[in-house]
Amino acid sequence: MTFVLVVDDDPAIQRTLGINLRARDYDVETAGDGRSALQIVDERMPDVVLLDLGLPDLDGVTVLRQLRSFTQVPVIVVSARSESDDKVEALDLGADDFITKPFSIEELLARVRAATRRAGVEEPRALVSVDGLTLDVADSRAERDGESVHLTPIEWRIVEVLVQHRGRLVRQVDLLRTVWGPSYERQTNYLRVHLASIRRKLERDPAHPVLFVTEPGIGYRFAPGLALG
Template sequence: MTYVLAVDDDPAILRTLTINLRARDYEVVRAADGRSALQVVDERMPDVIILDLGLPDLDGVTVLRRLRAFSQVPVVVLSARHDSDDKVEALDAGADDYVTKPFDMAELLARVRAAVRRSGATDAPLVIESGDVRLDVTERRATRAGQEVRLTPTEWHIVEVLGRRQGRLVRQAELLHEVWGPGYDRETNYLRVYLAQLRRKLEADPARPQMFLTDPGIGYRLVT
């Protein structure tokens, strides 16, 4: 299910977006200002963001620039600003597309689908190498010092989620949601067990991990 963050200070537009997106099986979270939007992203990275420019705290372009400092998540701007300079500024700041208000819902949804397709994030090949460890996530093949290492499907899923955010923190709730699904956000003991297994299989010294790092009480990151 595609996870959409809709950011707009107009409650009516947020309500309309939410109803239409959920009717098409999108998972939707809403934010009414820029700081709330960045907090949502910090907790769990969306698959695509619909972003208004005229926000009450941070300007939408500022939000875009902050996002692009650490993420290439697709962003479709939805704005009442029709001036070409505003469009150019938003696109230069990293927007993937620009739709003006009032808007046609079918067109906006088509732009959202196209932005997600172009990002190709979930389909991109992923190979992780660190020291004598090689993890071909696409082919599900792990080797350490040339010897094959067997990983379980759940272990591979964890590696993939961390690997696609390589070097960056993935919060516990997000990792649980991605691997086990909704309703598991508090089962942090699952993460401790599976990360310990991955370290035993792949780290030279599991007690002093170099790849699978823990930010205590916050989350995990994969470093190469």
């Protein structure tokens, strides 16, 4: 499993990146300051580092410089600093990529995939096969009893998050934040509508779902005890 270290002092960004990366089967640790990040690296070398420049103790440039003194682990700088001088300095010090906040989650994930490919790290893959249903999350393909099933992009994002957290509860607020963004945290009706559609397409008996299960008032889970490929 690809190990990603997220270094950012903003808890909301740590949480958002953690949810999105784990939803794609990455192993994730977070650090809120430079010293904690270097301690994690010392204990376990990540496959890729997402590094903010504006950290509360050591700044990101110092962390990057220290990393490059002993490792060539891919480093993607994720920063609100958009000035070209900051980008040039980070890249000159050995950063592999630079993305400016605010950023698209999909763009950031594409940068992570590119960085890990260049480093020769195998990408995670999530394949589920149970009771006539096959879900290939990596390729966005679904089949029910051998017949292809079409899911919308939003439905795939919901399925992706739930499947990758298989057996574990995903809170409504986390699912809304991950799929739609932080400004949609109260729009629980969105989840009800889309989960109903997902069940019609993927459950054998949509009226009695056993795969995409609701925990009333709390969240959803992709039910445990399934045969996973």
